[in-house]
Structure formats: C-alpha cells, structure tokens
Amino acid sequence: MSLEDVSTADIIAAPLEILSFALPARVTFTRNVFVPVTNICRNACGYCGFRRDIGDAEAHLMGPDEVEALLRQAKDADCTEALFTFGERPYEVPGFLEKLEALGYDNFLDYLCDLCTAAIAIGLLPHSNLGILTFDELERLKPLNASMGLMLETTASVKAHEGCAGKEPELRVWTIEDAGKLHVPFTTGLLIGIGEDWGDRIRSLELLADLHRRYRHLQEVIIQPFAPKPGTRMAGAPSPGNEVLIRTVALARHLLPDEVAIQVPPNLTEIAPLLRAGASDLGGLSTVTVDYINPEHEWPDVADLGVGLTERLAIYPQYVRAGWYSTALAPLIGELADKEGFRKGRTR
Numbered sequence: 001m002s003l004e005d006v007s008t009a010d011i012i013a014a015p016l017e018i019l020s021f022a023l024p025a026r027v028t029f030t031r032n033v034f035v036p037v038t039n040i041c042r043n044a045c046g047y048c049g050f051r052r053d054i055g056d057a058e059a060h061l062m063g064p065d066e067v068e069a070l071l072r073q074a075k076d077a078d079c080t081e082a083l084f085t086f087g088e089r090p091y092e093v094p095g096f097l098e099k100l101e102a103l104g105y106d107n108f109l110d111y112l113c114d115l116c117t118a119a120i121a122i123g124l125l126p127h128s129n130l131g132i133l134t135f136d137e138l139e140r141l142k143p144l145n146a147s148m149g150l151m152l153e154t155t156a157s158v159k160a161h162e163g164c165a166g167k168e169p170e171l172r173v174w175t176i177e178d179a180g181k182l183h184v185p186f187t188t189g190l191l192i193g194i195g196e197d198w199g200d201r202i203r204s205l206e207l208l209a210d211l212h213r214r215y216r217h218l219q220e221v222i223i224q225p226f227a228p229k230p231g232t233r234m235a236g237a238p239s240p241g242n243e244v245l246i247r248t249v250a251l252a253r254h255l256l257p258d259e260v261a262i263q264v265p266p267n268l269t270e271i272a273p274l275l276r277a278g279a280s281d282l283g284g285l286s287t288v289t290v291d292y293i294n295p296e297h298e299w300p301d302v303a304d305l306g307v308g309l310t311e312r313l314a315i316y317p318q319y320v321r322a323g324w325y326s327t328a329l330a331p332l333i334g335e336l337a338d339k340e341g342f343r344k345g346r347t348r
Contacts, residue, residue: 041087
C-alpha cells in the first residue's frame with residue numbers, strides 16, 4: 001500500500017499502522033550555522049520565545065564583525081549554509097533604527113545584503129528567513145541567496161496571531177507567491193498545534209500545492225510542532241502528540257507534489273515514524289550554534305540518528321541542476337555541488 005491508496009479521511013482517522021511505509025530511499029540534511037541577526041520583531045506571537053522587546057536586556061542586533069566571526073567559525077566547522085534569521089520588519093519597532101544607525105546603516109535591507117555578500121565571500125550559501133517581504137525586496141535579495149524561506153504556519157485565523165500584522169495569512173501567501181514569480185527556491189511550512197484544526201491543515205497544504213504547481217519553486221515544506229516556551233501566552237498549551245505529527249506528515253506527502261520534500265526537525269520530534277509517513281529531509285543541523293527558536297532542544301548528532309543521510313546544500317539539487325541561482329553564487333555552488341546537485345562527496 002502507498003499514500004496514493006489512502007484517502008484524506010483515512011489519514012486523519014484510520015489506525016496509524018496504515019501510515020507506516022518503507023523509509024525513503026534518500027534522507028537529506030544540510031550543515032548550517034544559525035545567525036540570529038536580530039530578535040526584535042514587530043509581531044508578538046503567543047508562542048514565540050525568540051522575540052524580545054526593544055528595551056529588553058536580551059534584545060540584540062548583531063554587528064558586522066560579530067556576524068563575520070560566526071560565519072568564519074561555521075566555515076571552519078565544515079558548514080555550507082548561513083541561515084540568516086530576523087524578527088519580522090524590526091525597523092517598524094520604535095528604537096530599532098537607532099541601533100541600526102549605530103552600525104553605520106540607515107536601511108535594514110542594505111545591511112542584510114552586506115551580510116549575505118560577506119557569507120558568500122567566506123564560502124557559505126545564504127538562506128534568509130525574514131518574514132513577509134515585498135516583491136521588490138525579494139527581487140533585491142534573490143541574487144545573494146541560494147534560497148529563502150517563510151513559514152506559512154496556517155491559513156487559519158488563530159488567537160496566537162492576534163495583534164500580529166505580519167501573520168495575516170494573505171500577506172504570507174503573497175510573499176510565497178512572489179518568490180515563485182521570481183524563481184526563488186523556497187522553504188515554507190506549517191506550525192502544528194497553535195489553534196488550527198484538521199480542516200485548516202488540509203487547506204494550508206492544498207494552497208501550497210497549488211502555488212507549487214503554478215511556480216515550481218517550493219523545495220521543501222516543514223511540518224513543525226509547536227513547542228511551549230516559558231513566559232509566553234501559550235506557555236501552558238500542549239504540544240501536538242506524535243500521532244498528530246505522523247498524520248500531518250502523511251497529509252503533506254499525500255497532497256503535495258512528489259518533488260516537494262517534507263521536512264521534520266529532528267531536535268523536536270521522533271524522526272523514524274515521520275520518515276515512514278512520508279518525510280525525507282531533516283533540515284539544517286549545526287555543530288556551531290543552537291536552535292535559537294527552540295534553544296531548549298539540542299541538535300542531535302548526525303551519527304546518532306540511525307538513518308543513512310545525504311548532505312545537500314541550501315538550494316535543493318533540482319534547482320542546482322536547473323540553474324536557479326545567480327552569477328554571484330555560481331562559483332560557490334560549482335565548488336560545493338556534485339553532478340546531481342548534492343554536496344560533493346557527502347553521501348552517508
């Protein structure tokens with residue numbers, strides 16, 4: 001039996017045994033460094049432990065020298081991806097621009113472009129995960145990024161997103177669609193357990209499937225469980241159980257085109273049942289930095305995961321082969337990628 005033989009209703013309600021298939025022929029991951037450039041954000045999601053208010057002692061904006069030192073450490077540690085993560089549109093938060101100006105910049109996008117350029121010069125492929133962007137902003141960042149990302153999270157209106165300007169589903173869909181129009185290899189995903197129901201999950205996946213069929217740009221869809229954080233509005237809310245995650249992964253594999261990888265985070269989930277339900281990628285794993293979004297959950301050691309792994313780059317192999325990258329990135333991708341588009345000499 002395969003997922004093609006199982007209905008959506010079966011995936012949601014039938015015994016889990018019918019959702020346990022053979023392990024995928026290839027399970028992929030990338031070696032990255034997590035660069036949390038700023039945790040200042042215009043949104044205040046009910047579950048987020050990353051964001052800090054501008055006056056908080058833990059609020060930060062990394063300076064260029066600090067970022068460069070981290071990038072060089074990552075290069076020495078054999079990483080290939082620089083994952084640049086920010087709060088969404090931090091410059092809309094009063095007081096942020098003064099911090100930026102102290103670094104010699106009056107435009108946040110200028111700063112990001114310089115950080116991406118520095119990463120490329122050091123030998124790392126940038127992947128920027130920035131929240132919603134305009135078409136023009138995406139277009140400017142495209143030549144300096146091997147891929148970009150924005151979690152859809154859900155198409156539902158949930159209490160966890162109340163008062164968050166950037167969590168309007170339509171705005172996030174527009175950014176994902178604009179990335180498709182620009183041929184940007186793109187990462188998106190669902191956040192499971194923030195108030196959505198099964199119908200919401202199906203609608204979200206169907207929307208992403210439609211976007212990919214139109215633009216062919218979704219390299220992966222992440223199925224990420226909500227993890228409660230102390231001090232947040234949802235600190236007492238339960239994480240979704242493993243059964244919910246298995247069924248959601250199976251839904252994603254059932255509804256999304258075959259070439260779109262399903263990613264699951266190995267520091268937040270038990271991976272074997274999810275791989276058997278249709279996942280095939282473990283995302284970025286770092287020996288240099290913690291998962292700053294979920295710092296209480298350590299990255300596993302690649303050797304301890306119990307599955308054979310193939311190392312990929314921030315840009316998926318099909319987009320390497322199709323040439324979905326700029327001349328600025330071409331020399332580095334040529335140095336790092338094998339003929340299939342995976343990392344040279346790194347199949348385990």
